[in-house]
Amino acid sequence: MTAGPAATGTWRIPAAGGPDGAEFLAATVTGAGSAPRAVVVIWPALGVKASYYAPFRDQLASRGIASVAVDLRGQGDSRPRAGRGTRHGYHELATRDWPAVIRATRERFGPRTPLYLLGHSIGGQVSVMHTAHDPRGADGIILVAAGSVDHRGFLGADKLRVLASTQFISLVARFWGYWPGHRLGFGGRQPARLMRDWARICRTGRFAPTGSDFDYETGMAQVALPVLAVSVEGDRLAPGRAVDRLCAKLPSATIDRWHFRPEHGGRVDHVRWARSGEGIAERISDWLAQRHTVRDSTL
Known part of the structure; x- marks a missing residue:
């Protein structure tokens, strides 16, 4: 890959180790001039490769x-692939x-x-952590399209569906040694x-990952960064209420909340927004312009 911030291509970032000996994180850099x-x-959703974006x-x-755009540990071109010897969870992602x-x-x-974390689904959850x-x-x-998976953020039958499916996936992963989502059609x-x-977040609503002695709930409440939170029309996995529930973990943050409905009746959902994301890109651009115009005027 050529040097300089305008380059576009693949990038291998050495992983910071951990219980499963991760080797590197694969990323794709898309430049925007010098x-x-x-x-x-960009941190993807479960089972979504960086190339999809x-x-x-x-x-x-x-x-x-x-x-x-980064392939999550064990996902896409990052190595090693997730399997029975993999021992990482939310804490290792957030801190390594x-x-x-x-x-x-x-x-x-x-x-x-200026550097911003753009998290989709679990990528947003870990970015907050x-x-x-x-x-x-x-x-x-x-x-x-990043919300809390807490089942209380869903309505009606969706509440039971989310609770049952997350606990089932956790149970299968425990006994199989990993979650074979590439065979079962969800999450890779x-x-x-x-x-x-x-699954614990879904049951309890709390971010308390295995292997951590850090109080993420207290830490989230003290985050004072600017946040743009976008829910997506047709998203059943991170509906508006679930996005609001994740935002509620950040009472000290300055949150701009926006719901994306594509123009001309286009169809999007939890994942497909990334293939027709012009409206979201424009909203992000406007939000960044407002942020840095305000900041620059105070310098």
Whole structure:
């Protein structure tokens, strides 16, 4: 890959180790000229490869926003793949992988380029956890189709559906050694510990991952960063109430809440928004422009 922040291509970021000996995190860098307005680190949903966000990354780049889209540990081109020997969960992602990518991105784009975490689904949940653990790591958070999986954030039959499905997935992962989502049609291959952490959030509403002695609930309440939270029309996995429930974990943050409905009746959902994300890219661009116009005027 050619050097410089305008380069576009693949990138291997050495992983910060952990209980399963992760080797590297695979990422795709999409530049936006030699001096981008900002860089966003895109953290995907379960089972979604970084390459899936290519049309959305192009929309951001056309607005002067560079991006680094990362395959989650054990997912996509990151190595090793998740399996029975995999031992990571939410805590390792928040305290090892997120910092490693942020450091590498800061080095690549320079400390003066604003850096935002853009989390989709579980990527948003872990981004919130990371900022609770390290509130100075990023300049802000963008949540897209990212809500709490707490079953209380769903209505009617969906409440029972979410509770039952998360506990079933956790149970299968425990006895199988990992979640074989690539065979069962949801979430891709995932480690059992990660699925147990996920199921615990659904049962209790609390972010208390295995292996952590850090109080994430208290840390989240103290996060004072700007947040853009976007819910998506037709999203059954992170409906507006679930997004609001995740935002409620951040009472000290400045939250801009927006619901995306595509123009001309286009169809989107929890995942497909990334293939037709022009409206979301435009909203992010406007939000960044407002943020940095205000900040620059106070310097």
